[in-house]
Every structure is written in C-alpha cells, then in structure tokens.
Amino acid sequence: QSVLTQPPSASGTPGQRVTISCSGSSSNIGSNDVYWYQQLPGTAPKLLIYRNNQRPSGVPDRFSGSKSGTSASLAISGLRSEDEADYYCAAWDDSLSVNWVFGGGTKLTVL
Amino acid sequence: QITLKESGPTLVKPTQTLTLTCTFSGFSLSASGVGVGWIRQPPGKALEWLALIYWDDDIRYSPSLNSRLTITKDTSKDQVVFTMTNMDPVDTATYYCAHSRRLHGGVGPTSYYFDDWGQGTLVTVSS
Numbered sequence: 001q002s003v004l005t006q007p008p009s010a011s012g013t014p015g016q017r018v019t020i021s022c023s024g025s026s027s028n029i030g031s032n033d034v035y036w037y038q039q040l041p042g043t044a045p046k047l048l049i050y051r052n053n054q055r056p057s058g059v060p061d062r063f064s065g066s067k068s069g070t071s072a073s074l075a076i077s078g079l080r081s082e083d084e085a086d087y088y089c090a091a092w093d094d095s096l097s098v099n100w101v102f103g104g105g106t107k108l109t110v111l
Numbered sequence: 112q113i114t115l116k117e118s119g120p121t122l123v124k125p126t127q128t129l130t131l132t133c134t135f136s137g138f139s140l141s142a143s144g145v146g147v148g149w150i151r152q153p154p155g156k157a158l159e160w161l162a163l164i165y166w167d168d169d170i171r172y173s174p175s176l177n178s179r180l181t182i183t184k185d186t187s188k189d190q191v192v193f194t195m196t197n198m199d200p201v202d203t204a205t206y207y208c209a210h211s212r213r214l215h216g217g218v219g220p221t222s223y224y225f226d227d228w229g230q231g232t233l234v235t236v237s238s
Contacts, residue, residue, distance in 0.1 A: 035225075037158075044230055047224075047226045050214075050224050088157065090158075090160075090225075092221040096174045097174055098220050099160070099173065100225075101160065102157055102159065105158070
C-alpha cells in the first residue's frame with residue numbers, strides 16, 4: 001500500500017479537463033514539495049510537474065499542478081488521446097528517515 | 112543532453128545478489144546539486160524508490176529495504192553501481208536509474224528530485 005493515495009483510474013473525453021488527486025500526510029505532502037510523473041505504456045516515467053506547480057521545459061501548459069495542505073492535484077486540460085498513460089505523484093517523506101515516496105498511480109483513459 | 116542507461120543481468124536466482132550499473136552522460140556526479148537514484152517497478156504495479164547517492168557522497172536508502180541495498184559511485188567512469196542482496200521472486204521488476212537535481216535555492220537532501228530517467232532494465236528472479 002502506497003504512502004500517497006491516488007485513485008486507481010480516471011477518464012475523460014478529448015477536449016475535457018480531468019484532475020487526478022494525491023492524498024498524503026503532514027510528513028510528506030504537508031511539509032514537502034509534490035512531483036508528478038507521466039508513464040506512457042512501455043516507457044520510463046517522465047517528469048511532468050516539479051515543486052508542486054512548475055513545468056519542466058517542453059511540458060505543455062495543459063498540464064498543471066497544485067497543492068493544498070496534505071493533498072495535491074494534477075489537472076490536464078484539453079485532453080488528448082496521447083495523454084492516455086499512468087500518472088504518479090511523489091514527494092519526500094520525513095516520518096522515518098528521509099524517504100522518497102510514490103503514489104500508487106492513476107491510469108488515465110481517454111474515451 | 113542527459114542520458115542514463117541501466118545494465119546488468121536479466122535473470123537472477125533466489126538468494127543471489129543483484130548488481131546493476133547505471134552509465135550516464137551529460138552531467139558529472141561530482142558537480143554540486145546532482146544525484147543518481149534507483150527506482151523499481153514490478154510488472155503492472157507502482158513505482159518504488161530504492162536509493163539515492165548525492166554528489167557529496169551522502170546516501171539515502173528506502174527504509175524498508177535498507178539492509179539489502181548498497182549504492183556507490185565512480186565519478187571517473189560516470190557510473191553508479193547498485194546492489195541488492197538476497198533476491199526473491201517478489202523483487203522481479205523493471206529497475207530504473209534516474210538523474211536527480213537540487214531545486215533552485217534548495218538546501219538538504221529533500222531538495223532533490225528525479226528528472227531524467229533511464230529506459231529501465233527488467234530483472235526476473237527465478238530458479
């Protein structure tokens with residue numbers, strides 16, 4: 001069971017806006033930055049969002065991140081078929097030793 | 112351009128030790144604010160962080176696997192070596208190495224994150 005909780009699945013139609021949630025606690029999201037990764041089928045994860053809401057160069061502005069308290073969200077607007085992938089949130093956790101934790105992942109289906 | 116590539120055995124027997132090498136280019140692990148980590152993903156399952164070695168020789172391990180893991184760096188060869196002892200079939204996974212960078216203005220080990228990843232290597236544990 002993952003330290004960060006994500007819904008196992010999400011879906012939307014082309015052009016829609018979808019959001020994926022990530023719930024944590026005071027020892028991870030509550031006190032550290034959140035990161036989001038996209039994993040297309042059969043490929044390595046790709047960084048989508050860093051420091052809660054920052055996009056690396058090359059990531060479309062259709063992707064946005066936010067954080068509030070011990071939860072975070074990834075929003076994808078103008079949904080495209082190529083957005084169909086697994087999405088993972090991640091953060092440092094200070095509860096034991098310093099520990100990087102991932103969410104369980106959300107499979108996004110574009111209908 | 113940063114690139115990383117994992118290499119090592121594709122099949123190991125239970126109780127054996129797994130040794131993987133990450134060979135990278137486009138950065139130096141002796142440069143301030145840089146690290147290399149290992150993350151794995153069992154087939155059809157979520158990502159799991161394993162270890163991270165920083166430019167200043169600081170090392171962090173997953174608490175749940177700490178006793179089985181070792182990570183070292185060879186800056187002259189631009190390589191990071193990862194070992195996991197006492198392998199079990201549940202350790203079957205794709206193992207990724209990833210470049211880690213420090214946030215602008217960040218301080219301490221939790222100011223790093225993973226940006227560029229290798230393609231991964233599938234390791235199967237079976238007798």
